[in-house]
Amino acid sequence: MSDPTRATFALAFVLIGLTTSSVYAEPLLHLSWVDVSGMPAGPLAAAIAEAERLLEPSGIRVTARPLPAGVQVPAGSMTVLFGRDREGAGDDTLWGAAPAGCDEAVWVYPQRIASALGLDPAVPHAWPAARDIRFRRLLGAVVVHELLHRLADAPHAEDGVMAATLSPSDPVSEFRVEAEFHARLREGVARLSAGLPLAALPLD
Numbered sequence: 001m002s003d004p005t006r007a008t009f010a011l012a013f014v015l016i017g018l019t020t021s022s023v024y025a026e027p028l029l030h031l032s033w034v035d036v037s038g039m040p041a042g043p044l045a046a047a048i049a050e051a052e053r054l055l056e057p058s059g060i061r062v063t064a065r066p067l068p069a070g071v072q073v074p075a076g077s078m079t080v081l082f083g084r085d086r087e088g089a090g091d092d093t094l095w096g097a098a099p100a101g102c103d104e105a106v107w108v109y110p111q112r113i114a115s116a117l118g119l120d121p122a123v124p125h126a127w128p129a130a131r132d133i134r135f136r137r138l139l140g141a142v143v144v145h146e147l148l149h150r151l152a153d154a155p156h157a158e159d160g161v162m163a164a165t166l167s168p169s170d171p172v173s174e175f176r177v178e179a180e181f182h183a184r185l186r187e188g189v190a191r192l193s194a195g196l197p198l199a200a201l202p203l204d
């Protein structure tokens with residue numbers, strides 16, 4: 001067997017293994033989060049918990065932990081970077097990003113979400129309880145939105161968690177990961193764990 005043929009067979013076995021595990025097992029998503037936004041840890045941790053809740057029906061298990069900025073992120077894990085809003089820089093309606101060329105990270109901007117809800121990011125302890133809860137759920141939804149782009153190759157939808165622009169008035173209680181993305185999400189998590197590129201996900 002020539003080397004290229006051997007390599008093809010090896011890849012085929014890896015892909016068969018991934019397909020099998022994505023159907024019959026619960027893939028484990030190692031989620032790290034790094035805060036450079038300067039926001040308090042409580043609401044960010046609550047948003048990650050909300051993201052875990054939204055991902056649960058997809059059949060993936062999540063282990064989430066905060067990491068200090070500058071610490072090496074473990075291979076095969078996904079990092080949520082809570083970025084600092086730079087006043088006047090970029091589009092305020094852009095709450096998150098999953099830029100090309102960086103498979104293992106997504107960016108989310110909590111201060112922009114707080115501002116859109118009329119909350120002063122500098123004094124989170126003074127936020128009214130109802131809007132604080134809304135902030136946490138919206139932030140969690142934005143995390144999931146970016147993870148679906150990255151891990152499931154999910155496109156934008158007219159409404160729901162994959163709407164191109166989420167808004168402060170969105171019905172957060174109705175957010176869910178649509179069933180059509182569950183299998184692709186599981187496969188994306190399995191590929192991430194195996195160190196395979198995510199961009200090669202099939203679309204069907």
Ligand SMILES: [Zn+2]
Nearest residue numbers: 145149156164
């Ligand atoms: Zn998007």
